[in-house]
Amino acid sequence: MFYIIYNLKRSSLLLAGLLIYFSAFAQESTPPNGPLAWGDQGDGTFRNPVLFADYNNPDVIRVGDDFYMVAASHHFMGNPILHSRDMINWRIIARLWRELPIDSIYDQPGQAYQKGSWAPALVHHDGKFWVYFCTPSEGLYLTTAENPSGPWSPLIEVKRVVRWEDPYPFWDDDGQAYLLRSEQGAGPVILHKMSTDGQKILDGGKVIAYGPVLEGPKMLKRNGYYYIFAPEGGIEHGYQVVMRSKNIYGPYEKKVVLERGSTDINGPHQGAWVELENGEVWFYHFQQINGYGRVLWLEPAAWGDDGWPVMGKDYDGNGIGEPVKVVNKPTIAGEHPITVPASSDEFNQDTLGLQWxxxxxxxxxxxxxxxxxxxxxxxxxxxxxxxxxxxxxxxxxxxxxxxxxxxxxxxxxxxxxxxxxxxxxxxxxxxxxxxxxxxxxxxxxxxxxxxxxxxxxxxxxxxxxxxxxxxxxxxxxxxxxxxxxxxxxxxxxxxxxxxxxxxxxxxxxxxxxxxxxxxxxxxxxxxxxxxxxxxxxxxxxxxxxxxxxxxxx
Structure with missing residues (x-):
């Protein structure tokens, strides 16, 4: 009897999630004051990109009723933290650091372009916020904070190493800490054991997944499965895959869950899977648009009844989701003013605006x-x-x-x-x-x-x-x-x-x-x-x- 009730509840949750997923789609419509090119339309919908700016290699988490995002800044000083209450409207609340004291090349312009902080990972664990990132020439770095607005700790050099990229920390149910990463190039996905305090790599790592330009891994655990979300194929022609296994070391089965398909949205991948308490699920990713950089998209998502994620909308009917341009906003209670990251500046404050x-x-x-x-x-x-x-x-x-x-x-x-x-x-x-x-x-x-x-x-x-x-x-x-x-x-x-x-x-x-x-x-x-x-x-x-x-x- 318990088994029957449990599965009925599980099926109900899956059905509720899928119903919410399909209700997220909006018809192309004109807001009261005319359509905006992107972002919150003021009529209950948003138009992708949800944030048309180069917040590249984004990672997003939910902590209670708040959402936080980190992005890469490479040779500029330094990674931003953004905050939202509705997943659509964002503002910058902090910079993780304002200098990289790890090498003198960062003191001089022209010496380190494309180096610096690559794709970061943001997690909330043990009552505090953690951000990991790699630089291609120096190593793996960590900073933490109790409040995402700061102060953030001075950078901790977890490991001096070259050519690592896209680190992601994961604490398992038994408390064991791991670090997933890729390698410059990119791929494969490598898994390391890590000290519980997240400040030391304990082994040489084991390759757990291969793929063409496989990078940017993010891990979660659900119903006994370890899931790895990762992009493949590169930023121009890539797609999003999900892998899963009952064992953290694999073997992993793989499924493509988001692709360009019949749309004109190239390389939709690398981002963050975010679940709401009401059962809604959303996936952030980026799209490279020439000299604009990598702009932020948000896709409706769900857990399918086969235990695999579903993202976007399958326009061409091949079983793989594709990016959606106009979407109903996430169902989040309260009034949320339209907000975009700061840009104009009258220079009337004692400190520089966080946009600089x-x-x-x-x-x-x-x-x-x-x-x-x-x-x-x-x-x-x-x-x-x-x-x-x-x-x-x-x-x-x-x-x-x-x-x-x-x-x-x-x-x-x-x-x-x-x-x-x-x-x-x-x-x-x-x-x-x-x-x-x-x-x-x-x-x-x-x-x-x-x-x-x-x-x-x-x-x-x-x-x-x-x-x-x-x-x-x-x-x-x-x-x-x-x-x-x-x-x-x-x-x-x-x-x-x-x-x-x-x-x-x-x-x-x-x-x-x-x-x-x-x-x-x-x-x-x-x-x-x-x-x-x-x-x-x-x-x-x-x-x-x-x-x-x-x-x-």
Missing amino acids: LWNHNPDDAHWSLNERSGFLRLKALPLVEKAGRTHNLDSVPYDSSIIFAKNTLVQLVMGRESQTTTEMHLTDLQDSQYAGLSLFNKRYASIGVIQEDGRTRLCAERNDTKQTGPVVNQEQVWLRATVEFTEGEAIGRTYYSLDQENFTELGESIPIVRAWFEGTKYALFNYNSEDQGGTVDFNWFRYTHDGPQNEND
Whole structure:
């Protein structure tokens, strides 16, 4: 009798979960104020990407009524922690670290692009939050916190090692700790025993799964099975697989559960399986979109009656889910204001907004928010005149450009179309100084002022060209950079104004294309190509995009 009742209950839960799963799908509809390009539509639905920004290699967990996300930041300082109450609307609440003191290469721009913190894992265990990540050249690192808003502990070097990637910790029912990981390249999946405190690897590891470009493993245990969620096939053409076994060391059977299929959504994989108390299940993953980076998607999901996960919607009928563009929001009680990560900044606080990242370990002696109240001050430093190497030893050849400039402050491009404008004051210019606003990546577009032989001019730089504009004989200028999407292509443009009203384009447009792992960033910069010296002050930085706006803006 107990067996019959147990299975009836289990079947009811499975049926409830599947009913919730199918109820998540929404028809393409127009919200009251017209459709937004992404995110919360304000009508009970959301449009994927749920967050159109390069929060790449995401991991998401639920702790009670709260949701937390971590993402990679590679050679920028450093990994963000985001918070949501409804899985759709997110805000940044912390940075796990602001410098990588593990190697001097991170002190200098141009020396470590594509290195730094790779895909992180976020778990809640034993009453605290744990984040693990690997760097390709230094090792495996851990930081913990009792409160996800911080403070986060100084980085703990769990193991000095090269070419590890995508670590994930797992504490089994008996208390034994494990670490899953992949290897740069990527794959296979390797399992290590770990000390209970998570700070020491106890063995050489055992390969437990193989696959083409198999990486990013995440583990959970359910009904006696160990499940491994992992992407295969690479970010452009990949898909999501799930493996399961009764033994943590395998052998594992494997099933493809999410693919591009008949959609135009390439490489839907690598993310997080999140279950709600009401039985709903959701899966976060990323999609690589050229120079935008890896944007965040959220798929309705469920446990199938065969014990395998179900994700997305099977449009082509082959038994494998595909990404869904418009979806009913998760069923979560309460009112949840529309929120997106911060972007605009009036520089009226004593600390930098959490949206900003440095492109090397920060030099705090050469920037300030206090020397001139209400302004961000950047003091020019000389270029780093040394070629660098990426994670796979590709050369970053030296040139006299922003790629090798210290004191470059960046934030993510957000939305398919966006615009940033800043007011820059020419406080103390010196010869060979160049300062302004940039679309920053391996392929870049910058707009600003350059001083040569005591004369100040507007100047637009590209990787291989420089175009000067009119002479500037006033204290401030207004600079603008945009990302536009026309005829299926993302284009970056730069503009200047001498009156804050009329903007003139300067410099050729550039395609926003994929180069380094990270997507293109908006950047404020100030450097001197010959010597140290020269100061500019930014009064404000204002940002608009094609997604939801914060309700308090």
